[in-house]
Amino acid sequence: MVGGYERWDCEDIALSSSAPGHTDTASAKEEVSDLSPGSPVVPPVTGHSANLGILFQELPITIPPNIELIHQFCPESGPLLPPQSLQMASFQFVSFSATELLLASAIFCLVSWVVKTWQSRAPKGQKSPPGPWGWPLIGNVLTLGKNPHLALARLSQHYGDVLQIRIGCTPIVVLSGLDTIRQALVRQGDDFKGRPDLYTFTLVTDGQSMTFNPDSGPVWAARRRLAQNALNTFSIASDPASSSSCYLEEHVSKEAEALIGRMQELMASAGRFDPYSEVVRSVANVIGAMCFGQHFPQSSEEMLGLVMNSHEFVETASSGNPVDFFPILHYLPNPALQRFKEFNQRFLRFLQKTVQEHYRDFDKNSIQDITGALFKHSEKGSRVNGSVIPQEKIVNLVNDIFGAGFDTITTAISWSFMYLVTNPQIQRKIQKELDTVIGRARPPRLSDRPQLPYLEAFILETFRHSSFVPFTIPHSTTRDTTLNGFYIPKECCVFVNQWQVNHDQELWGDPFEFRPERFLAASGSAINKTLSEKVMLFGMGKRRCIGEVLAKWEIFLFLSILLQRLEFSLPPGVKVDLTPIYGLTMKHARCEHFQARLRFSIK
Incomplete structure (x- = not known):
């Protein structure tokens, strides 16, 4: 959040107040351009100073590492927040490195994998389809390669016409064999007539x-x-x-x-x-x-x-x-x-x-x-x-x-x-x-x-x-x-x-x-x-x-x-x-x- 026309005191950035005739909005826009790939949104305000809302990306890669993203917000400079929120004096922006984001994603996938593995277990007295061992987090994605139809045809020779793989954290049942497919899609058609909620499907029409x-x-x-x-x-x-x-x-x-x-x-x-x-x-x-x-x-x-x-x-x-x-x-x-x-x-x-x-x-x-x-x-x-x-x-x-x-x-x-x-x-x-x-x-x-x-x-x-x-x-x-x-x-x-x-x-x-x-x-x-x-x-x-x-x-x-x-x-x-x-x-x-x-x- 940037308030008024004062400049941040950072060694790697030219330090100055707004020049005469240089509006606070222009100064703020320059600061935004220097410090963030975000987009400034200028609210209509009166007075000699303005407030800008800044949308920061998760990876602010254009910000020098020695800049501390803790900036003060002055309620007097303009009512951008609701009145009941004006007692807040400061905001803290936290940046995450690519390593931290990847680690968080890996932990999320691991937890999801454990949960889905547990949920997909067959009830007592029943058995799940057999399949190859898969790596945590990525499953069998490397096994599929560039030609999944060939890889899965080879796997069916070993595991049979109903087998199970994982792509990422998602269990997938693979059907082969004419009789098995006909049993699933025709004789048990109501059981298998659904479509998975895949990301690419949401982009079609x-x-x-x-x-x-x-x-x-x-x-x-x-x-x-x-x-x-x-x-x-x-x-x-x-x-x-x-x-x-x-x-x-x-x-x-x-x-x-x-x-x-x-x-x-x-x-x-x-x-x-x-x-x-x-x-x-x-x-x-x-x-x-x-x-x-x-x-x-x-x-x-x-x-x-x-x-x-x-x-x-x-x-x-x-x-x-x-x-x-x-x-x-x-x-x-x-x-x-x-x-x-x-x-x-x-x-x-x-x-x-x-x-x-x-x-x-x-x-x-x-x-x-x-x-x-x-x-x-x-x-x-x-x-x-x-x-x-x-x-x-x-x-x-x-x-x-x-x-x-x-x-x-x-x-x-x-x-x-x-x-x-x-x-x-x-x-x-x-x-x-x-x-x-x-x-x-x-x-x-x-x-x-x-x-x-x-x-x-x-x-x-x-x-x-x-x-x-x-x-x-x-x-x-x-x-x-x-x-x-x-x-x-x-x-x-x-x-x-x-x-x-x-x-x-x-x-x-x-x-x-x-x-x-x-x-x-x-x-x-x-x-x-x-x-x-x-x-x-x-x-x-x-x-x-x-x-x-x-x-x-x-x-x-x-x-x-x-x-x-x-x-x-x-x-x-x-x-x-x-x-x-x-x-x-x-x-x-x-x-x-x-x-x-x-x-x-x-x-």
């Missing part, structure tokens, strides 16, 4: 995301059904003015043709291209058109800037991120976390603006997109389990729908291209099937899907082999429960290792071989449905991805149209890197050397 929000009650269930119904309706609904079978087919066909054109232009100008940067634009345009219709700003700089940087979201929202389990990391420099925050803020502002523009032109008698359907539902004042779906929640629902129909599809198509150029014989088989079933007179349609089993098998093998969604979004238990004979307490964080299921030796025999034929029935003319249902990518049960049907249809349409018209390849000697980069969705290293040859022209 200001903590109101239906997908990431810890709420799992009736209001959440009702809004999830509403979002899923809206998404499915505008996927399969038909446009009377279009020859396409549904809105999805219409939008994808249009964007696929535009994508072919852009690839041909790039081949003519540069002789090569990066497929990811082109695909991401087309997929965003499809889901944007379904969500907003003509109100979606296709190919605008703002939209492209967001979708091209979606990796800023997936690299931080991944399972096992230490920032979710070590609170001190919220306050330390973290470029990835800062990018994550900024991306979510930009994306939310973009959606809010687009939804508001849509509402200005809303016509309840002409519903042509998902947002319009949600507006109509809101205006009706429809009640779901006693809760109105308010208009401010529409942005949150649209955010989840857009996310469900964007990143997974983009990543799947991008991985498909990588497998096509590294397995040219598979690409030729797909094109032979397309030529035989469809020919070259018309583009593929959704109704052709059952007659193209090899293409469908290729898509399934891409899902399985890449396992680009290594974990489901973390679950949590809604009540005390048991699984495979192990006790799991309420509100326990649960990781579900989809990568392990997709690479289980017992299920697949040769899990590390890319072999689409494994999904074909004995006749080769149909998909082995039993085996196809063992691929895990979209989760299971009550938290299953609402965009699963949309994603599978859209991926099929994009690939069938592109492969009918184009042949993809790499220049001689160029190789691609198929090593996954860990995240919520795992990307591959970008390749800028793709080439595309037009197989035939449409007159």
Whole structure:
């Protein structure tokens, strides 16, 4: 607290009173600038002296160590405090060194670790899941490394399908094995349908995301059904003015043709291209058109800037991120976390603006997109389990729908291209099937899907082999429960290792071989449905991805149209890197050397 215009008598600071004409406020501001990285707040006062409230940071690193932070406060200089507090004559500011803060944090974590360890003990007569020994304070974070899905798959071979680790002070149950996961998420779905209250989750849509929000009650269930119904309706609904079978087919066909054109232009100008940067634009345009219709700003700089940087979201929202389990990391420099925050803020502002523009032109008698359907539902004042779906929640629902129909599809198509150029014989088989079933007179349609089993098998093998969604979004238990004979307490964080299921030796025999034929029935003319249902990518049960049907249809349409018209390849000697980069969705290293040859022209 600084009062008046007198200067502190410190050897390392120039000592003087305010010069003539130099106001006390200016003097105080200079003193604040010298002594603290805080922000001065100047209250409106009268008289020849002023009081300043100063906000000190916990680590006043700009203050010389020999300055004693004990300053006098004179009540006569201005009534900054309430009258009953004016008898206080002085305040003492205490600074803490970095070592002291770290020591305090360590003690806090140790106490929390002891408390949580005691609380997570199984009741008498029951047993907790087994797991590796972990270090105090940090738990098993070092064991997870840069690829937690691989580390936890190895641990499951030793400890079984239900094991327990710790990240920091937080116990986490890890589920592996198809039967165990199905038991938990489907048969005991009500026990495992929760979401943990993780820090990164609170940053998505200001903590109101239906997908990431810890709420799992009736209001959440009702809004999830509403979002899923809206998404499915505008996927399969038909446009009377279009020859396409549904809105999805219409939008994808249009964007696929535009994508072919852009690839041909790039081949003519540069002789090569990066497929990811082109695909991401087309997929965003499809889901944007379904969500907003003509109100979606296709190919605008703002939209492209967001979708091209979606990796800023997936690299931080991944399972096992230490920032979710070590609170001190919220306050330390973290470029990835800062990018994550900024991306979510930009994306939310973009959606809010687009939804508001849509509402200005809303016509309840002409519903042509998902947002319009949600507006109509809101205006009706429809009640779901006693809760109105308010208009401010529409942005949150649209955010989840857009996310469900964007990143997974983009990543799947991008991985498909990588497998096509590294397995040219598979690409030729797909094109032979397309030529035989469809020919070259018309583009593929959704109704052709059952007659193209090899293409469908290729898509399934891409899902399985890449396992680009290594974990489901973390679950949590809604009540005390048991699984495979192990006790799991309420509100326990649960990781579900989809990568392990997709690479289980017992299920697949040769899990590390890319072999689409494994999904074909004995006749080769149909998909082995039993085996196809063992691929895990979209989760299971009550938290299953609402965009699963949309994603599978859209991926099929994009690939069938592109492969009918184009042949993809790499220049001689160029190789691609198929090593996954860990995240919520795992990307591959970008390749800028793709080439595309037009197989035939449409007159």
